[in-house]
Amino acid sequence: MLAEPRRREILDLLRSRERPVGDLVERLRLTQPAVSKHLKVLREAGLVEVRHDAQRRWYRLRPEPLAEVDAWLAPYRRFWNERLDALERHLDAMPDEPDEGEEP
Amino acid sequence: MLAEPRRREILDLLRSRERPVGDLVERLRLTQPAVSKHLKVLREAGLVEVRHDAQRRWYRLRPEPLAEVDAWLAPYRRFWNERLDALERHLDAMPDEPDEGEEP
DNA sequence: CAGTAATATAACCAGACTAGAATATAAAGT
DNA sequence: ACTTTATATTCTAGTCTGGTTATATTACTG
Numbered sequence: 001m002l003a004e005p006r007r008r009e010i011l012d013l014l015r016s017r018e019r020p021v022g023d024l025v026e027r028l029r030l031t032q033p034a035v036s037k038h039l040k041v042l043r044e045a046g047l048v049e050v051r052h053d054a055q056r057r058w059y060r061l062r063p064e065p066l067a068e069v070d071a072w073l074a075p076y077r078r079f080w081n082e083r084l085d086a087l088e089r090h091l092d093a094m095p096d097e098p099d100e101g102e103e104p
Numbered sequence: 105m106l107a108e109p110r111r112r113e114i115l116d117l118l119r120s121r122e123r124p125v126g127d128l129v130e131r132l133r134l135t136q137p138a139v140s141k142h143l144k145v146l147r148e149a150g151l152v153e154v155r156h157d158a159q160r161r162w163y164r165l166r167p168e169p170l171a172e173v174d175a176w177l178a179p180y181r182r183f184w185n186e187r188l189d190a191l192e193r194h195l196d197a198m199p200d201e202p203d204e205g206e207e208p
Numbered sequence: 209c210a211g212t213a214a215t216a217t218a219a220c221c222a223g224a225c226t227a228g229a230a231t232a233t234a235a236a237g238t
Numbered sequence: 239a240c241t242t243t244a245t246a247t248t249c250t251a252g253t254c255t256g257g258t259t260a261t262a263t264t265a266c267t268g
Contacts, residue, residue, distance in 0.1 A: 001107050002107065003105050006226090015179060015180065021244070021246095031227075032244085032246090033246075033247080034227055036245060036246055036247085037227085037246090037247090039245095039246095040246080054236065054244085055235050055236070055242095055244040057244080057246095063184025063185075063187045066177065067181075069177065072112075073170065073174055075119060076115075076165075076170045076174075079119055079167060108255090108256085124215090125216090126214065126215085135257075136214085136215070137215090137216080137257085138257055140215060141216090143216095144216085158213095158214085158264095159214040159215070159266065160215085161214080161215065
């Protein structure tokens with residue numbers, strides 16, 4: 001889902017402002033159907049929403065689902081902060097100790 | 105990459121402690137080759153690292169790459185916080201207004 | 209050294225995914 | 239009503255991916 005680079009590009013573009021499909025087509029240098037299909041996926045995942053204005057469809061970002069990703073990430077953030085802190089303390093305490101590491 | 109549910113499960117398991125492959129195989133109820141392949145992907149993405157202990161391979165989490173994901177997510181976090189704040193203020197200010205969007 | 213345990217790699221397959229071309233739909237403009 | 243503009247959908251072909259079975263590798267054990 002967020003692995004798809006085009007999809008991430010779309011999200012990045014929508015972060016600054018809402019945009020019609022044609023605008024995204026230009027910037028991504030993809031065909032219009034391809035973009036529409038990505039938008040469909042993003043819509044169904046709840047990551048974007050549409051506003052109809054005559055024939056134009058304005059797409060914009062929706063915050064909630066990314067908050068979920070963020071929530072999933074939260075425990076990892078704790079984890080890596082601990083580890084990095086520990087590393088810092090380690091380096092700070094013993095600045096010329098050889099590394100015990102196992103590199104294949 | 106992180107879209108893969110099995111891969112996320114593996115990461116979740118490794119968050120608590122380092123584990124040998126067989127342990128992951130049991131818990132995921134997947135065949136051993138499948139797990140080994142996921143681990144390869146995770147290794148190449150730098151998300152996990154291995155320690156050799158006789159025939160056993162102990163896998164453990166590496167913090168750095170998730171920090172990158174977090175960094176990618178950061179601007180979105182700003183975005184949705186703003187939006188949710190705005191929504192709150194909106195609901196607070198006009199408790200019985202019908203819903204409609206705001207333009208840039 | 210033969211045998212076994214733990215894991216990795218190879219070969220293969222079925223389903224999912226993406227992109228393109230062609231076509232359909234929807235709303236305006238004339 | 240016909241045409242144009244903007245977007246969606248369908249069909250199809252190629253690629254990617256995750257899983258399985260079978261085999262190889264690596265390290266301990268008798």
